[in-house]
Amino acid sequence: MTIPIINTAATVMCPHGGTVSLSTSQSSVKADGSPVCLETDIHTVSGCPFQVPIPAGTKPQPCVTVRWTAAATQTTVNGIGVLLQSSVGLCYSAEQIPQGPATVSYTQQQAKGL
Secondary structure, eight states: OOEEBOBTTOEEEOTTSOEEEOOOSOOSOEETTEEBOBTTOOEEEEOOOOEEEETTEEEEOOEEEEEEESOOSSOEETTEEBOBTTOEEEEEETTOOEEEEOEEEEOOSSOEEO
């Protein structure tokens, strides 16, 4: 079963509502007019409001990056798996603390991969 490929025009959010800016290290392979994202790409997050409780109140701990796993195994660009709608993106704070999974709310539906 093939799954839609994530390109730089997809809509992805951190688990707290921050916006993920998708960019990629490659520009030669496109899906629906935008470059496809690779498993090795690291994306930035902006607008994450997450805070953690501390004894004196709260400490801002926003998501700032997303790293991906479970990319395509058969659909690759230069030997690197492309991101699929089913890929798992884990959001991290500036201190590299895992914050939870990213949510892919929209991606193109024309190009699909395995």
